[in-house]
Amino acid sequence: MEFFHWVQVILDNYGILLLKGTGVTVLLALVGTGVGFVIGLLIGVYKTLPIRPEDPAVKRILYKIFNFLLSAYIEVFRSTPMMVQATVIFYGAAFLFSLRLDPVMAGMFIISINTGAYMAEIVRGGIISVDKGQFEATHSIGMTHFQSMLYVILPQAIRNILPATGNQFIINIKDSCVLSVISVTELFFQTKSAAGATFQTFPAYFIACVIYFVLCFSITQLLRYLEEKMDGSDTYTIYGTEPVINGADTLKRGDK
Amino acid sequence: MDQPIIQIKNLKKAFGTREVLKDINFDVHKGEVVTIIGSSGSGKSTLLRCINLLETPTGGSILYHGENIMTTGKVHQYCAKVGMVFQQFNLFNNLNVLENCVVGQMKVLKCERQEAEERAKKYLDHVGMLQYINARPRQLSGGQKQRVAIARALSMEPDVLLFDEPTSALDPEMVGEVLKVMKDLAASGLTMMVVTHEMGFARDISDRIVFMADGIILEDSTPEELFNNPKHERTRAFLNRAMEK
Numbered sequence A: 001m002e003f004f005h006w007v008q009v010i011l012d013n014y015g016i017l018l019l020k021g022t023g024v025t026v027l028l029a030l031v032g033t034g035v036g037f038v039i040g041l042l043i044g045v046y047k048t049l050p051i052r053p054e055d056p057a058v059k060r061i062l063y064k065i066f067n068f069l070l071s072a073y074i075e076v077f078r079s080t081p082m083m084v085q086a087t088v089i090f091y092g093a094a095f096l097f098s099l100r101l102d103p104v105m106a107g108m109f110i111i112s113i114n115t116g117a118y119m120a121e122i123v124r125g126g127i128i129s130v131d132k133g134q135f136e137a138t139h140s141i142g143m144t145h146f147q148s149m150l151y152v153i154l155p156q157a158i159r160n161i162l163p164a165t166g167n168q169f170i171i172n173i174k175d176s177c178v179l180s181v182i183s184v185t186e187l188f189f190q191t192k193s194a195a196g197a198t199f200q201t202f203p204a205y206f207i208a209c210v211i212y213f214v215l216c217f218s219i220t221q222l223l224r225y226l227e228e229k230m231d232g233s234d235t236y237t238i239y240g241t242e243p244v245i246n247g248a249d250t251l252k253r254g255d256k
Numbered sequence B: 001m002d003q004p005i006i007q008i009k010n011l012k013k014a015f016g017t018r019e020v021l022k023d024i025n026f027d028v029h030k031g032e033v034v035t036i037i038g039s040s041g042s043g044k045s046t047l048l049r050c051i052n053l054l055e056t057p058t059g060g061s062i063l064y065h066g067e068n069i070m071t072t073g074k075v076h077q078y079c080a081k082v083g084m085v086f087q088q089f090n091l092f093n094n095l096n097v098l099e100n101c102v103v104g105q106m107k108v109l110k111c112e113r114q115e116a117e118e119r120a121k122k123y124l125d126h127v128g129m130l131q132y133i134n135a136r137p138r139q140l141s142g143g144q145k146q147r148v149a150i151a152r153a154l155s156m157e158p159d160v161l162l163f164d165e166p167t168s169a170l171d172p173e174m175v176g177e178v179l180k181v182m183k184d185l186a187a188s189g190l191t192m193m194v195v196t197h198e199m200g201f202a203r204d205i206s207d208r209i210v211f212m213a214d215g216i217i218l219e220d221s222t223p224e225e226l227f228n229n230p231k232h233e234r235t236r237a238f239l240n241r242a243m244e245k
């Protein structure tokens, strides 16, 4: 069949390129989600700092100013398409500062700060959805806010936002294709070259389609596995070899 | 008498314009068990939360071994030595039973892991939860959770332990096991402040009972005195209602 013939031809001649493109796509998504997660974590933690009316005025004002800047960043990046952001930053750097950015580096930068803007809100939501009693318990044993975050709150928040983070990763796999607009040599860009060179648009993009699907689908499975792993086992081992009959149990029986 | 561990002086707390604690004065001495009773909304929880600095008082002072904790700047050291047991247990959901009792010792008191684990196990044994050190909070019953929460607080070797209705969220058949643990603690000489609706229990374990109404302390006396011979009409009415249940 002609279709399979062309798929074969494209794979033979452009397989390496498509593979490289896939590599760049995965790299973009990994870096974007990873760095974006860290950005989101930092902003989320900042935005949930306990600033109280009785704190010094300087502290409160500085906090507010920086908070405003962060909100501006989040809103700007959430309210514009990544394709436009990429173009503005890439060509803006050339126009304003005569900077010729490396497309892949620029792509990683853009996808990271774009993801960071989304992750900031996701993390903040994750933190405030942790039961207030958890904060109170950390406080009641003398933990500082920082310790409380590190050992109790963030582990729970991160667990809770894992599905949303995985979702962001998958979005990044797919949406990194818009970075082809600044000539990032990711999968979509390479597919376009292959299609242009062979004049076989459908077979070329069909291959890309399969690759994207396999990537996203396997990542979904991986994340699900990771989630289960993080939840730990449903059972636990009883400590001590002999059945221990201790204080409260004997007392419970004797109590009434 | 020696210096009280905790002295509350003219303590006030307002939420906005609403005054919840009006003018609270009392002392807690070493080894004392003080129970706070009073009707819903009288400010019992708010009082405990102020002592633990979960709420910032809007007036008055709290002295800990004679030092005003609001001004010493040693808030975290103070909190580490004044434990709290919550109605909703509030065990750290991301940690197993042992780690719940270890994390504060290591991070706040800077103990070595081995020492922290040994102490945690000692207190988990006290409350009859030693077998469950590998369990996660979600795998425990309410009564078991509360006993772990008590062990967690004890692991910090506190000077004072505050309890805010520790049995109110429990099924009736689990109340006994927690009260039993608390009774043992009271007998062991631990200094305790307990908010409870369990009148029989209050009468048994308390050295003093404080009756609160509308943000003030109406009576502060021995259990015998308070139950047999209440000074205020409101105390009498409250006790009558509580006993009917």
Ligand SMILES: Nc1ncnc2c1ncn2[C@@H]1O[C@H](COP(=O)(O)OP(=O)(O)OP(=O)(O)O)[C@@H](O)[C@H]1O
Pocket: B015, B018, B020, B038, B039, B040, B041, B042, B043, B044, B045, B046, B047
């Ligand atoms: N964070 C808050 N903001 C505003 N009002 C509050 C807050 N916390 C408590 N209050 C009010 O303070 C009053 C006292 O509350 P508190 O929880 O101390 O009562 P309580 O004696 O513990 O009652 P209960 O027996 O029902 O637990 C209540 O009227 C309550 O509505």
Ligand SMILES: [Mg+2]
Pocket: B044, B045, B046, B165
């Ligand atoms: Mg209460």
